[in-house]
Amino acid sequence: MRPILLHGHIRSLTRVKYNREGDLIFSVSKDNKPNVWYSHNGERLGSYHGHNGTVWDLDISFDSKRLLTGSADSSARLWDVQTGKELFKWNTNTAVRAVAFAQGDKKALYVTDAVMGQKSTIWVVPVEDNVEDQTDEFMLKITIDGPKATVAEWGNLNKTIITGHDDGTITVWDAETGERIKEHRTHESTITDLQFTKNRATFISSSKDCTAKISDAKTLKIMKVFTTERPVNSASISPIKPHIVLGGGQEAMSVTTTDQRHGKFEARFYHLVFEEEIGRVKGHFGPINTLAFHPDGTGYASGAEDGFIRVHHFDDDYFNFKYAEEEMIEKEAVKSAA
Amino acid sequence: MPAETINKQKLDWADDVDDDAVDQQGPITRQEDDGTRVTVEYRVNEDGKKVKITRRTRMRLVQAQVNHAVAERKKWKKFGEASGLAPGPDSNSTSFGEQVFLKLTTTLKEQDNAPSEEKNPLEKLLQSAGKNKINCRICKGDHYTYKCPYKDTHQPLDEIAAPEPAAAPEPSATHDASGKYIPPSLRNKGLGGAPPVGETMGGRGGDRRDDLSTIRITNLSEDTTEQDVKDLVSRFGHTSRVFVARDRETNTCKGFAFVSYYSKEDAEKAQNALNGYGYDNLILRVEWAKSNKD
Numbered sequence: 001m002r003p004i005l006l007h008g009h010i011r012s013l014t015r016v017k018y019n020r021e022g023d024l025i026f027s028v029s030k031d032n033k034p035n036v037w038y039s040h041n042g043e044r045l046g047s048y049h050g051h052n053g054t055v056w057d058l059d060i061s062f063d064s065k066r067l068l069t070g071s072a073d074s075s076a077r078l079w080d081v082q083t084g085k086e087l088f089k090w091n092t093n094t095a096v097r098a099v100a101f102a103q104g105d106k107k108a109l110y111v112t113d114a115v116m117g118q119k120s121t122i123w124v125v126p127v128e129d130n131v132e133d134q135t136d137e138f139m140l141k142i143t144i145d146g147p148k149a150t151v152a153e154w155g156n157l158n159k160t161i162i163t164g165h166d167d168g169t170i171t172v173w174d175a176e177t178g179e180r181i182k183e184h185r186t187h188e189s190t191i192t193d194l195q196f197t198k199n200r201a202t203f204i205s206s207s208k209d210c211t212a213k214i215s216d217a218k219t220l221k222i223m224k225v226f227t228t229e230r231p232v233n234s235a236s237i238s239p240i241k242p243h244i245v246l247g248g249g250q251e252a253m254s255v256t257t258t259d260q261r262h263g264k265f266e267a268r269f270y271h272l273v274f275e276e277e278i279g280r281v282k283g284h285f286g287p288i289n290t291l292a293f294h295p296d297g298t299g300y301a302s303g304a305e306d307g308f309i310r311v312h313h314f315d316d317d318y319f320n321f322k323y324a325e326e327e328m329i330e331k332e333a334v335k336s337a338a
Numbered sequence: 339m340p341a342e343t344i345n346k347q348k349l350d351w352a353d354d355v356d357d358d359a360v361d362q363q364g365p366i367t368r369q370e371d372d373g374t375r376v377t378v379e380y381r382v383n384e385d386g387k388k389v390k391i392t393r394r395t396r397m398r399l400v401q402a403q404v405n406h407a408v409a410e411r412k413k414w415k416k417f418g419e420a421s422g423l424a425p426g427p428d429s430n431s432t433s434f435g436e437q438v439f440l441k442l443t444t445t446l447k448e449q450d451n452a453p454s455e456e457k458n459p460l461e462k463l464l465q466s467a468g469k470n471k472i473n474c475r476i477c478k479g480d481h482y483t484y485k486c487p488y489k490d491t492h493q494p495l496d497e498i499a500a501p502e503p504a505a506a507p508e509p510s511a512t513h514d515a516s517g518k519y520i521p522p523s524l525r526n527k528g529l530g531g532a533p534p535v536g537e538t539m540g541g542r543g544g545d546r547r548d549d550l551s552t553i554r555i556t557n558l559s560e561d562t563t564e565q566d567v568k569d570l571v572s573r574f575g576h577t578s579r580v581f582v583a584r585d586r587e588t589n590t591c592k593g594f595a596f597v598s599y600y601s602k603e604d605a606e607k608a609q610n611a612l613n614g615y616g617y618d619n620l621i622l623r624v625e626w627a628k629s630n631k632d
């Protein structure tokens with residue numbers, strides 16, 4: 001496959017996401033302009049101007065009409081996807097680490113950093129259909145005691161909020177009351193990414209402790225562990241295949257001391273069930289910071305410290321790959337059907 | 339096109355321009371019966387040679403059903419930094435990377451381990467050969483000499499050579515203490531003492547060369563002179579002979595030299611010190627000179 005290289009950012013990528021249909025790719029980086037691209041040919045549709053600092057996270061509404069970004073310039077902003085116009089701005093006390101639309105796009109959350117004496121806080125805010133009615137009032141404020149949250153997502157049916165923390169803990173909060181429902185020390189170190197499967201029953205979390213783990217979203221029970229020998233910055237589950245892809249590499253500060261050929265910057269494919277590595281994709285010359293599978297599972301995009309996004313469309317042989325065990329099961333299924 | 343044109347090109351730049359003008363006729367396109375479009379183009383390549391480029395293209399209309407919203411979004415106007423750009427990917431922000439391969443395989447782990455296994459036998463070999471296998475010549479640590487932390491401050495040879503003469507007066511004593519077997523013929527032999535008579539018994543009669551106290555130095559560089567070798571070896575003891583093999587025609591060093599010492603101890607010392615010594619960018623190899631009879 002020939003990846004498409006997107007270089008609309010002048011600094012390292014922080015988050016790359018497809019919209020629901022997978023025709024658009026949204027990207028944010030440590031420069032201050034989020035970008036949107038057509039995924040099929042890498043054409044840049046536009047950029048969103050307004051932020052004054054690193055943009056840490058983004059989320060796209062279900063209908064791909066609105067974009068939510070959270071930035072280190074102490075603001076979370078709502079954008080019109082089509083025109084690039086800024087619709088609303090939530091001013092915060094500290095940098096915004098994570099943002100997420102709730103299912104239905106009536107609510108959103110953003111997480112502020114624990115700096116300058118402030119505690120890391122989850123803010124749940126209403127999102128109005130009509131921008132005119134939008135206010136900066138919040139519905140719920142959850143102050144986090146302990147290590148700051150680095151990633152946050154809504155649980156199934158917006159009943160819970162799931163956050164990953166700096167010390168490797170994953171916490172489930174009640175989205176109505178703000179109570180801490182469950183907590184589990186899933187990782188040993190900072191959680192770098194948390195991505196749900198489509199049914200939101202399980203999620204994969206990646207961490208600087210060199211592992212990615214799949215946990216049950218309700219009980220936080222660890223179901224699968226994928227171990228590498230380097231910090232994992234991002235992990236994504238294929239929507240159609242039992243595959244996951246991990247991206248990472250050593251810390252950005254030690255990159256210059258290592259050779260690209262050491263293979264630390266490759267995207268690595270693991271089998272979901274067997275927890276075995278099944279493939280690697282080279283390309284980036286910096287550690288991968290963020291990864292996202294196409295919602296159809298036909299490709300994936302990776303954003304790295306080198307400032308590039310690489311959009312991959314899988315070749316046919318990717319879809320034909322099967323384990324011997326998988327083939328056997330299929331044969332038996334055919335037999336029993338006949 | 340004939341080679342004539344090419345020659346002309348090289349002769350006169352004016353012709354060059356003319357030729358280019360001819361080349362810039364532009365591609366000729368014709369439609370073939372099976373719907374293939376053939377484009378023929380002539381161009382001068384980097385070597386100044388004229389090449390014919392034929393491109394065959396076949397257009398195929400692929401119909402795909404897409405989501406209505408997706409189709410709508412394809413018509414969106416560009417904005418922000420991309421505003422005003424023509425439709426289609428802009429080369430400033432979008433490019434195609436090199437072909438990469440994702441070969442999914444269940445045996446990746448084994449492949450992965452293979453190189454490390456290759457490495458292991460080497461390490462095992464080194465370990466089995468004993469820890470002394472890697473022995474710094476400067477500080478005698480178990481690292482390579484070039485990695486020695488004292489590399490710049492110590493000179494290995496002088497260090498070795500300097501203390502030895504002090505011990506030299508009673509060489510037999512030190513050797514006895516070390517428990518090394520010394521043949522009777524070599525016992526009670528002082529520094530610079532003449533080689534015992536018995537030693538030459540098996541050797542070539544009348545030949546003054548004493549193989550037992552002669553070392554052969556190999557891997558010398560081409561421009562090594564006799565004086566260079568003398569300087570190198572004389573610090574270990576008095577030499578009776580220094581011979582650098584030279585090429586008959588070029589008179590350059592053939593890469594090896596023989597050095598005879600008056601005493602075997604000195605020769606041994608020199609051998610220990612110089613074997614593996616870096617000299618003139620080369621690592622010297624020093625061994626006992628073998629007699630022709632052996």
